Amino acid sequence: MQLNFFKYQGTGNDFILIDNRDFIIDSKDISLIEKICDRRFGVGGDGLMLLENEENFDFRMRYFNSNGKEASMCGNGGRCIVAFAYHLGIITDSTSFIAVDGEHKAKILNNKKELLISLQMQNISKLEIGEDYFYLNTGSPHFVKFIPNHNNFDTYSEGRKIRNNDRFKKEGTNVNFVSFQDDSIMVSTFERGVEDETYSCGTGVVAAAISASFKTKNQSFKIITKGGNLKVNFEKIDSQNIKEIWLTGPAKYVFTGKFNL
Numbered sequence: 001m002q003l004n005f006f007k008y009q010g011t012g013n014d015f016i017l018i019d020n021r022d023f024i025i026d027s028k029d030i031s032l033i034e035k036i037c038d039r040r041f042g043v044g045g046d047g048l049m050l051l052e053n054e055e056n057f058d059f060r061m062r063y064f065n066s067n068g069k070e071a072s073m074c075g076n077g078g079r080c081i082v083a084f085a086y087h088l089g090i091i092t093d094s095t096s097f098i099a100v101d102g103e104h105k106a107k108i109l110n111n112k113k114e115l116l117i118s119l120q121m122q123n124i125s126k127l128e129i130g131e132d133y134f135y136l137n138t139g140s141p142h143f144v145k146f147i148p149n150h151n152n153f154d155t156y157s158e159g160r161k162i163r164n165n166d167r168f169k170k171e172g173t174n175v176n177f178v179s180f181q182d183d184s185i186m187v188s189t190f191e192r193g194v195e196d197e198t199y200s201c202g203t204g205v206v207a208a209a210i211s212a213s214f215k216t217k218n219q220s221f222k223i224i225t226k227g228g229n230l231k232v233n234f235e236k237i238d239s240q241n242i243k244e245i246w247l248t249g250p251a252k253y254v255f256t257g258k259f260n261l
């Protein structure tokens with residue numbers, strides 16, 4: 001048996017997409033999903049997504065980390081699945097779909113080879129402000145720490161330490177390091193579930209931008225990640241309430257193939 005898959009990436013956060021409207025894959029098969037995501041034994045990806053049917057919405061997004069476990073929301077993945085739905089002819093230039101954290105709207109801003117997509121994220125109504133960190137859930141949980149610069153900064157080791165400390169060991173957290181670079185912020189992320197630094201993390205840059213607004217008062221940020229540039233803008237009602245959060249960036253179809261089951 002062979003399984004049709006499509007590979008996409010959004011700022012270097014890479015995903016395997018499967019059209020599961022006819023349930024060709026069993027979403028409970030954690031070891032199969034882990035194997036497909038494996039960079040040596042499988043296709044390779046930071047995560048895998050299933051596109052499924054959902055009444056009253058264009059589709060349902062189901063996101064799995066590369067460890068095979070169904071996870072919380074993924075911002076880069078969200079843009080990639082919108083691009084996938086567009087290529088499948090399910091949507092045209094805008095959509096409303098359902099993900100694990102609720103409804104998301106998205107707009108396709110251009111349809112060049114690399115689609116530029118704006119994805120609306122859930123409102124925030126709770127944010128922890130520590131002495132030298134921020135902790136918030138932007139669809140996925142994110143610990144945010146500001147550093148003077150990223151020169152020789154070891155995101156993997158520093159992120160791994162925080163992800164595995166007493167507080168986060170059990171559930172895990174994603175960990176973001178943020179530095180200011182001219183009119184942008186640079187963000188590097190250690191992702192739980194991948195247990196490694198990824199080239200970019202959408203929900204992570206949203207958390208980083210919201211945290212940075214406590215330092216600059218801006219409500220719109222240009223973001224630099226290892227895998228490319230993103231934009232985040234939002235409306236800050238007060239220190240605990242943020243709405244109209246939009247993540248904008250590229251989503252690119254890379255290749256397709258058949259996975260040998």
Ligand SMILES: N[C@H](CCC[C@H](N)C(=O)O)C(=O)O
Binds near residue numbers: 072193
């Ligand atoms: N890369 C994703 C986040 C995946 C979330 C996952 N690593 C978790 O919290 O379990 C993003 O672009 O938002």
